[in-house]
Amino acid sequence: MPYSALHLSLATGRGRLPRGKGADSEYTDFLRRALILDDPTPRLLLVGGRNLRSRGWAWLQTQHMRRDVLVLPGADPRESADLTVEDMAVQQPLARLGVRLPSQCPGLRIARVIPRDSAREVPHVFAQDDDRPYGITSGLFEIHERLYYALAPKPVQAKAPIGLDKFDPAQPRAAAKRAWNPGALEIALPFLQPEDTDAAAWALYVHSLRTAHLHTTVPTRLPTQLHLADLAGRYIAER
Numbered sequence: 001m002p003y004s005a006l007h008l009s010l011a012t013g014r015g016r017l018p019r020g021k022g023a024d025s026e027y028t029d030f031l032r033r034a035l036i037l038d039d040p041t042p043r044l045l046l047v048g049g050r051n052l053r054s055r056g057w058a059w060l061q062t063q064h065m066r067r068d069v070l071v072l073p074g075a076d077p078r079e080s081a082d083l084t085v086e087d088m089a090v091q092q093p094l095a096r097l098g099v100r101l102p103s104q105c106p107g108l109r110i111a112r113v114i115p116r117d118s119a120r121e122v123p124h125v126f127a128q129d130d131d132r133p134y135g136i137t138s139g140l141f142e143i144h145e146r147l148y149y150a151l152a153p154k155p156v157q158a159k160a161p162i163g164l165d166k167f168d169p170a171q172p173r174a175a176a177k178r179a180w181n182p183g184a185l186e187i188a189l190p191f192l193q194p195e196d197t198d199a200a201a202w203a204l205y206v207h208s209l210r211t212a213h214l215h216t217t218v219p220t221r222l223p224t225q226l227h228l229a230d231l232a233g234r235y236i237a238e239r
Contacts, residue, residue, distance in 0.1 A: 006232055028056045028074030035072070040106040046206065048226050049112040049188075050119070060112055065190040067146065070105065072098040102193050110191040111206050115221050116183040125149055125184040136162055136182060140207050146192075146199050149184040150207035152219040185210070185221070 031052070035045065053060035057073040064077035069088070071077040075098025088094060088101060102108075116122040127137035138153040158180035166175045187203045196202060209223035220227040 003228065010232060024056060025074070031057055031073035035108065037100065037105050037108070042107045044109045044111060044202070046223055046225055047110060047112045048222070049114050065188065068102055068191055070100040070110070070191050072100060074098065102191070107193070108191065109193065109196065109202060111202065112188040112190065113206065113222065113226065114186040122184050122186045125151060125182060140200065140204050142200060146189040148187045148200070148203040150187055151182045151184055152210060154180060155218060183221070
C-alpha cells in the first residue's frame with residue numbers, strides 16, 4: 001500500500017489488528033511476514049523497540065538481545081539463551097526455538113531505536129567543553145559494542161544561550177527562561193550480516209535518516225520511516 005493511501009485506510013478502520021482471543025498470534029504472524037526471511041535482498045528493518053518488545057517480540061528487550069542471533073516474534077528468547085556455538089551448527093533446534101542466524105536470513109539487518117522521552121529509559125547526554133564550563137554537541141557516539149547515542153544539533157528555535165544558569169544570582173531573569181537540552185536517540189544493532197564489519201556506518205545511516213526530509217533540514221526525533229509511521233498513528237479511528 002502506498003503511503004499516500006495509508007491515512008485514509010487507517011481512518012476508515014482498515015489495517016487494524018484484532019483484539020481479544022487469537023490477537024497475539026495474528027500480531028506475531030504480521031511481524032514475521034515483515035521480516036521477509038526468505039528474501040536475500042539487502043534491507044534494514046527499523047524497529048521502535050519500546051512497544052514491540054512488550055507485545056509479541058520479547059527478543060527486543062535488552063536482556064534477551066544476543067549478537068547476530070535473531071529470535072523470531074512469538075518465540076521465547078529464554079528457551080534459546082543457553083545455546084552454544086556448537087548447538088547453533090545444528091539447524092533443527094534453531095528452527096524449533098524460533099532462532100535464525102545471518103546465514104539463514106541473508107540481507108537482513110535490524111536496528112532498534114529508542115528516543116529519550118518521559119519514560120527516561122535513555123539518559124540525558126551532555127558534552128564536555130575543555131574551554132568552557134558548558135558544552136553542547138551533536139553527532140553519533142559509541143556507548144558500547146553496537147550501541148550508539150545519536151544527538152541532533154541544537155534547533156534554531158532554541159534561543160537560550162548555552163551559559164544560562166537558573167541558580168546564578170547574577171542572572172535574575174534566567175529562572176523564567178526555557179532552556180534546551182539534547183535528547184539522545186539510542187540506536188542498537190543486534191542483527192547484522194558477516195560482511196558488516198563497520199557497525200558504526202549502519203548506526204550513522206540510521207541517524208542520518210532523521211534529516212531525510214524534502215521539506216525541512218530540521219532533524220526529527222525518529223528516523224524518517226518511523227517518524228511517518230508515528231504520524232500515521234493519529235489517523236487510527238478510535239473504537
